[in-house]
Amino acid sequence: MMTKGFFTPIVELRRKVFKEVASLALHTDSLDEVIKEVDDIPYKIIPGYKPQFRESVFRERAIIAERTRLALGLPLVDQGEHKRLAKAVEKAYSIDKILEPPLVNVIPAACEACPEDQFYVTNNCRNCLAHPCVIVCPVNAVSIVDDRANIDEKCVHCGRCQKACPYEAIVRFDRPCAAACGIDAIESRKDGRAYVNLDRCVVCGMCVVDCPFGAVSDKSEIFQMLLALKAGKKLYAIIAPSFVGQFGPLVSPEQIFKGLEKLGFKEVVEVALGADIASMHEVKILIDRVPKEQPFMGTSCCPSWTMIAKKYFPELYKYISPSHTPMVATARYVKERDLEGKVVFIGPCISKKLEALNKEVRQYVDYVITFEELAGIFVAAGIELTQLSEDVKINYASVGGRGYAISGGVAQAIKRNMELWYPESKIKVMQADSLSECSKVLTLAKNGKLDGHLIEGMACPGGCIGGPGTLLPTKKARQIVTEFAKNAPYKYPYENPFAVRKKEEEAYEEARVKSGKVRHAVEGKNTAKDEDVIKIRNNAEK
Structure with a gap:
């Protein structure tokens, strides 16, 4: 991702x-x-008469107005309307939730109609005597014009001329939003501006962070969520495992929790808890179904990955795990503890906004916002995280649950659980991150190359830590999340008193009977007793 991790003018404007x-x-x-005040927002962000980034201050304000419209959760207006x-x-x-598809939108006034995929001859061309670029072209699209190579419209984008040039004078470029999309969902209108083909899009949001003109944006529901908070509704924040480090190197995880409490949330819960619950459930499914009922199983935590399977490999969609994300x-x-409470998911993901529109999911998740949107809320509320205390315990998840945020972490958590529960089982794992890699892996699975595998799919490069709503460079985020996971209070999810409930206890007992052993999470020792599991759960209830 071109702009990921850099504080560019586009990032500044979004925030x-x-x-x-x-x-x-x-x-x-x-x-x-x-x-009375909403129409003033473009003037607050773009003051005065002098344009800051484009040729016209009026165009800049028009773009900010459309960004504001999306941030309010509203649809864009037609380009010709005022x-x-x-x-x-x-x-x-x-x-109440007003969000409706499409969630990812190209703002026409902001799009610069970048040229589509093409090869271009730069000034490095020396008009050499050999002319290898001309010789290797299979369609005669390369010729010498005015003492330099020229590529015409017959080009089929094979790239042979680029590889053959000894001066590296030929470059390939595409519009960045299209290049970021691994499933060709970015297309062109008649005027050359980009648009999102909704039939192909899986709402990963990579185009949002890769457009260097900030022409692609997603809808938000921070306005509705904050109105609910002000109205005195009981809001619970559930925060994705990739949250650590997202608000600066001086901000601890505890201070992020404190900041959310100060904002007015009744309680903050790690979504890594849900990862623990899901990873235990997926072990059961793997044992029961692979390979007896199905050739492989795909993970279900990434909605965009699931959508790739559903849209492009419909015959494989039934092999994606039915586990809740x-x-x-x-x-x-x-919700089991407070049916009247409203749940706000805070994470790195745009596709989670779409998942929360699902009829079944809507009964559990009321709002979805990103880390970037939360950063704007903290500023608006005057909350300085570095000045908050750290007197809060974060103890909802195990090592594996917190590791879900990193590519490979989901499969590894399930594998470790499998080895603990069913030591005689040998699980094979395949993982993919980015849309193009997910498509490649599903193609292999379709051809029978991955039978007996657990396949982990993540739409974002690097996993959730590389999501479009994150604030941190992916490499740095990987280091911080890995360290935070190592310090989790539980080594395995079966030690987690918030995750081990009736359903998991029954599965645990079934596995114990099948294996003929009582395996416990602590240091891999076979020392647990049934009453130990019940005791853990009882402690959680207290």
């Missing part, structure tokens, strides 16, 4: 929009006030 929309929710007392934000904001003024499993944990 300013989130901050202003959050301020609108937090610091107004009525719809009339919102209507609609003030104040005319539409009434629909956004709600504590960690988000849903954690939300169910919260």
